[in-house]
Amino acid sequence: MKLKDVDYRVLFELMKNAKISDRRLAKKIGVSQPTVTRRRARLEKELIDGYTAIPKWEKIGYRIFAITFVKIKPAVASKEEYAKVRKRGLDWLMRQPNVIMAGACRGMGMDSFNLSFHKDYSDYDDWMRELRLEMGDLIEDVQSVLINLRGKELLKPLSLRYMAEGK
Numbered sequence: 016m017k018l019k020d021v022d023y024r025v026l027f028e029l030m031k032n033a034k035i036s037d038r039r040l041a042k043k044i045g046v047s048q049p050t051v052t053r054r055r056a057r058l059e060k061e062l063i064d065g066y067t068a069i070p071k072w073e074k075i076g077y078r079i080f081a082i083t084f085v086k087i088k089p090a091v092a093s094k095e096e097y098a099k100v101r102k103r104g105l106d107w108l109m110r111q112p113n114v115i116m117a118g119a120c121r122g123m124g125m126d127s128f129n130l131s132f133h134k135d136y137s138d139y140d141d142w143m144r145e146l147r148l149e150m151g152d153l154i155e156d157v158q159s160v161l162i163n164l165r166g167k168e169l170l171k172p173l174s175l176r177y178m179a180e181g182k
Contacts, residue, residue, distance in 0.1 A: 016061045021046055025054045026062070030179035033066045069173055072132060073165045079133040080164055084125035086156040092126065100153055107150055113142065125158070136161075 018026075024044040028035060037055060041048040072080070091100050108117050108129065117129035133139040139161065146157065163169065171177070 016057075018062075021050065022054055022058060025051060026058055027179035029055070029058075029063070030175040032176075071172075076134050077132045078135050078163065078165050079139050080162040081131045081133060081139060081159050082162070083129050083131065083157060083159040084120065084123060085127045085129075085154055086124060087126045087153055088155045091153050103153070104150065107146075111142070123158075125156075132164075 021044070025040065028040050028043060035043075037051045038048045040055075041051040044051070072078075087100065090096075104127070108114055111129075111131070113133060114129045114131045117127065119126060120128045131142070133142060139159075143157070143159070147154070
């Protein structure tokens, strides 16, 4: 999909506020409402993966955001075992509703990562125990960075608005 300037402007405004009406969006970017409606429909069909609300995590009971890195044992990361190991990992991840993103990565000697939310440290600890019990035979190392969602040190909350405003 080749994007025109108007497509980018529609996309960035939607990243700032997905609830904006086509009429208001048209006025904001200086095009007609039918143009916005057509462009939005095309973007939703071909480019936009979905719309979601980003809550104030601490207000709904989540206090920890974890960035977890996993190193797979070399013996199970072989070409022959890859498909089975990948399927098993994917099946486990899909049963974890608190994991919002996961995949392969490179760097720091790690093979994969996941991003997850936890109610508190106890919840995180239980989740790590489950990871080690269910997937431990595949894992050589696990390292996590924990972020306090309630602390005064959270300087810039999660939002795509920042990307859109920078364009």
